[in-house]
Amino acid sequence: MSNDAMAVPRATAHTVERSSDLRRPLSRGIRERAIEAPLLLAALVSILTTAGIIAVLAFETYEFFTAVPIGQFLTDTQWTPLFSDKHFGIIVLLSATLITSLGAMVVALPLGLLAAIYLAEYASPARRRTIKPILEILAGIPTVVYGYFALLFITPILQTLIPGTAVFNGLSASIVMGIMILPMVSSMSEDAMAAVPRSLREGGYALGAAKFEVATKIVVPAAFSGIVAAFIIAVSRAIGETMIVAIAAGMSPNLTLNPLVPIETMTAYIVQVSLGDTPYGSLEYRTIFAVGSSLFLVTLLLNIVSQWVLKKFREEYE
Amino acid sequence: MIGTTAPAKSRRYAFGRAFELACLLAISIGMLALAILLVDILVRGVGTLNWGFLTSFPSRFPNQAGILAALVGSIWLLFLTALFALPTGIAAAVWLEEISDRRNWLSRVIEVNIANLAGVPSIIYGLLGLGVFVRMLGLGRSILAGSLTMALLVLPIVIINTREALRAVPPSQREAAYALGATRSQVIWGVVLPAALPGILTGTILALSRAIGETAPLITIGALTFIAFLPTSAFDPFTVLPIQIFNWVSRPQKEFHALAASGIIILLVVLLSMNALAVILRDRARRKVQW
16 A cells, blocks of 8 residues: 555656656757856866966067077076166076075985985884874975075074175075975875885895885885986976075076075066066066076976976886 | 804894984974974064054054055955856866866866976966966956966866865766766766865865965066055955065064064964865865765
């Protein structure tokens, strides 16, 4: 009896369902399409962003090179677009960028790699769970805060340790930038090491290797492609970093290898010009796009190289 | 025989110990730096952190200067950026994850493109915003131009995080809905998005906290460093917390450095509360949903 009572509504529902089925294909098809189109458009925004970046940089840089010969841009050893005697030698800004980034890597590379080995090989799971979020906080701190730290904490220490250190110097910016990218190097390298299969480590132990030998002679080489990719991405991050160098390294374009004097990186120059009131369309206005193009090309190249390294040198273990 | 290898073995183990200590030291340096940074900022900044600081405009006189304009500017920027970036980013992620065929050339191009965009330095986005929003579209140095620039900057992160949240919804949920006769859009709206919502929120809040801390792109589009009024519309000029902090750090006087530290405390409090919210949402979702 209760079975009958249940059966009636079910049958009705079924018939209703069927009758509407006849109209379904057309109306539903159109509605589905109408919903998918805006989603596709949203996905295309990312393509438009890339196209926009390339178009803006290319256009203004082209305009720049109609006024300044590209040969001068690449070979001049002075950068003075804001003075009356104008020189446009990108090498001055590029060298400052490379020096501060290299300095940052000198700090971040060994520390990040050792930290990653500790996390992947030595730390207990509980300790890893406490350390990793702390490092993530380090990675989430705004760069302007690191700039403050470099100028007002690290620089005074350097000045007492090394007399003659200028208020603005590349060394202080490098050290702090190294601390900033350390969590990035360590977490990406650790991911690569964690992906190394257990059997490789066990093979090492079975042959009588000590723990540090397993870590340095088996795990690190096996994870090498991932570690190199992490380094390259970190370098690219350091090259594009702006606020630390703008605050701590100064805004005086100097072609020098001395880490204790003020220098100006590519990013710091863009900040310097942006802070002033540069008329739209002037040569000064266009220099920041020419510098931006150089920056974009260098970081793009590094990102492509890191992807290539990951693919080419990946050690495959099933 | 044991007698000959034992010293060598103990030397190896001593070296191993030293190596482990070196690793521990390396990771401690990072954490120590964080601790020093926070303590230094607290010590320097707490003194000038008071109600007057929160409710005053910037000033040439350090004892009268406050962070009100920057705080309000950051809040404007946060909401407008969210308004532009979240719908676009989530929609793009839904298209990539739920609609397009993975082997489709277009979705592969978009995927590679997003990965590359995430690696572009933030200051380059500033140049894009300057060229397109400030100049071409004539928005000037407005909050609107700043938020659109920031929206493009965080878009790759929103997409990447949303896709992860969508991927965490098990296929069985979708299949069950299809088995009941739902169409693809019904599955997306009725099943996938509600299930992924906490994950999406967590990911997008983290992406937005990136926008709150960014300085360089906003300086590039010409956000002002000195503003003594509150914006009343999206077309007004503006400043934000990091730019105000940058302005105070760059001044030679010690009094302004203390203000910079106070500003950093405010900025970090904003960021920490956003992160805490993200973590709470994630934990809640984990407790509630058990596949």
